[in-house]
Amino acid sequence: MNLRITAILISICVLAGSCRSKIEPDPILPPEEPVEKPDIPAPKPEWPEGQxxxxxxxxxxxxxxxxxxxxEKQWNNLLAGYDKNPDVTAYFKCTAVFDKEGVRDTIADTGIRLFDNADxxxxEGTSGGKHNKDKAQWNMSNFELNFTRYSDSEDHTLRKVRSVFLKSCYNDPSYARERYCYDLFERFGIRTIGKNIYxxxxxxxxxxxxxxxxGLYQMIEPVDYxxxxxxxxxxxxxxxxxxxxSGGASLIPTTSLATxxxxxxxxDFQYLLVTNKDSKAAAITQLNSFMKNIKSLKQDEFCSWIRKVCDVELLLRTYAVNVAVGMWDDYWNRGNNYYLYFxxxxxxxxxxWFIPFDYEMSLGNxxxxxxxxxxxxxxxxxxxQGNPLIARLLQDPEFRDIYRNAxxxxxxxxxxxxxxxxxTAIVNDLMYQASFHASNDTGIGKGTxxxxxxxxxxxxxxxxxxDANNFFTVRSEAIRSYSE
Known part of the structure; x- marks a missing residue:
């Protein structure tokens, strides 16, 4: 992500001057746009054009x-659907206009639905209410836009993008956590991370x-076909x-997987099949076999097998980022917020392939x-330790060294x-970028x-x-201490 990274070195010097300052109750928005500064080492990898x-x-x-x-009918239907079942994932019709710097793309008959059931x-409004034209009480819900829901044609895409998630920063007053994490994955060469922009x-x-x-949202690339x-x-x-x-997907084999x-x-399913839905039974057989090998193979057999079926180094480097940023709502803790692609x-x-997803629960959250x-x-x-994939990998000295070195x-x-x-400077840049757009008609999240x-x-x-409560400082010190 080019977040005016060339602007960061002088920002570091400016911030360093305040490192002994007391934290105010409502911190701290950069007062001026970061100025131009020299390039820095270690840019994010450049992907081949068009890949x-x-x-x-x-x-x-x-x-x-x-x-x-x-x-009005479709909007009220969406509200009524939520009242009937807040977890509903049914689609409703809308027209979506994407405006980038005055250039507009319009997709009529777009499918829209609520997503992210946990939040x-x-x-709009409270249960049972319909749309209030005169005094609407808007809320920062999360949505999925599916441009091809009602017309499966490339002409009915957003310049070949078929769907996007629109996620509020309701759980992150800084508006920066998830953007920072996605950016760190990219800069660390984790090619499985998706796209995420404001x-x-x-x-x-x-x-x-x-x-x-x-309000200001994150537009996130869905992990789909x-x-x-x-x-x-x-x-x-x-x-x-x-x-x-999600929701307890521990990769422990059972006789009745929630698929x-x-x-x-x-x-709600712990394991939701996204592709090849017509071949669900075969997909479950494959998933069960994978789980049984994780759980039951002897350690030397497990290590030999996992090398064949998985890029172990990529997986452990992915997990090193996950743990560094303090993402606890994850596979290892809760069997949550990841995808597997066979x-x-x-x-x-x-x-x-292990695909990370959803990083608002990070950086001290x-x-x-x-x-x-x-x-x-x-x-x-x-x-x-009962969630066996990472625990078993770290039992092997070679794999543990890969993780430690990462x-x-x-x-x-x-x-x-x-x-x-x-x-810290990258976060300041993100907060500055977000600050121009955070104030909104919901009354939530009026600033960063x-x-x-x-x-x-x-x-x-x-x-x-x-300062002493800087999450990056505290976490880096802990990583080095436990890695000695």
Whole structure:
């Protein structure tokens, strides 16, 4: 991500001058735009032109705008659907206009639905209410836009993008955590991470005097068939089985796996089959076989097998980033927020890829009862030993060294990766970019603040000022201490 990285070195010097300052209750927005500075080492990898494509849409230097318009009937149907079942994933019709620097793309008959059930929020008003034209009470719900839901044609895409997630920063007053994490994955060469940029969201319901500005959102690339297809050269095939894993997906084999497909009624599955839905039984057989090998093979057999079916170094480097940023709502702790892609449909001949996803629960955003302190937690004992994949990998000295070296590489000052001054300056740049767009018509998130979420059990952590509570400093010191 080019976040005016060339502007960061002088920002570091400016921030360093405040490193003994007391943190104010409502910190701390950079007062001026960072000035131009020299290039720094360790840029993000340059992907071959066209490999991931769609670069016009996923432009990290722009803040495009979505204008979503509904008939009054469709909007009220969406509200009623939420009232009936807050987890509903049914689609409703809208018209989506994507505006980038005055150039507009319009996609009529776009499918829209609520997503991210854990943070489901009624988009307007309270239960039972219909749209209020005169005094709407807007909320920052999360949405998925599916441009091909009602017309499976390339002409009905957003410049070949078939769908996007629109995610609010409701749980992150800084507006920077998830953007920072996605950027760190990219700079560390984790090619499985998706795209994530800022965008503005406006909603208009038929008969309203004017659109409502809902706020600054993240536009996130869904992990779906298009994601796999765009990375076929990495995965070796786009025809395999993709699973969304959440809500206790521990990879422990059972006789009755909670598996299923998206049927629109909000039914929850730990393992949700995203591709090859017509071959669900075969996909489950493959997944079960994978789990049984993780659980049951003797250690030397496990190590030999996992080398054949997985890029172990990529997996452990991915997990090093996950643990460095303090992402506790993950596979290792909760069996949550990851995807598995098997690049064939064979029960035992495949390569499997671990795909990270959803990083707002990071950089000090932690919940009591799950993670006591993500800044100081031992990175080698990050999660449950009963969630076997990472635990078994780290039992092997060679694999443990890969993980250890990745953690230490992230914290090297000269690598400009997770290093505290560089990371703090990147966060400041993100907060500055977001500050122009945060105020909105919902009354939520009127500015950017260097705070954790209101429910966090460590409200002292900061990510934009280099003091004793700086998360990057605390975490880097813990990583080095436990890695000695």
């Amino acid at each position: 991931y494509g769609k670069s016009y849409i996923w432009d990290e230097d722009a803040v495009p705008e979505f204008h979503i318009s509904f008939s 489901a929020m009624r988009p 965008c503005r969201l406006n909603i208009y319901v038929e008969g309203d005097e004017a659109p409502a500005y809902i 298009s994601y796999i297809e765009d990375r076929a050269s990495l995965f070796g095939s786009a025809e395999g089985n993709l699973w969304k894993c 299923g497909t998206d049927n629109g009624n909000g039914e 690049n064939s449909t064979s029960a035992d001949s495949y390569k499997v 932690s919940r009591a009862g799950i993670m006591s302190d993500p800044g100081r937690q031992n990175p080698y004992e990050w999660g449950k 953690l230490l590489e992230l914290t090297l000052p000269e690598a400009y990766l997770f290093e505290p001054e560089m990371s 603040k260097d705070k954790t979420a209101p429910w966090s059990n460590h409200p002292e952590y900061r990510i934009s000022v280099p």
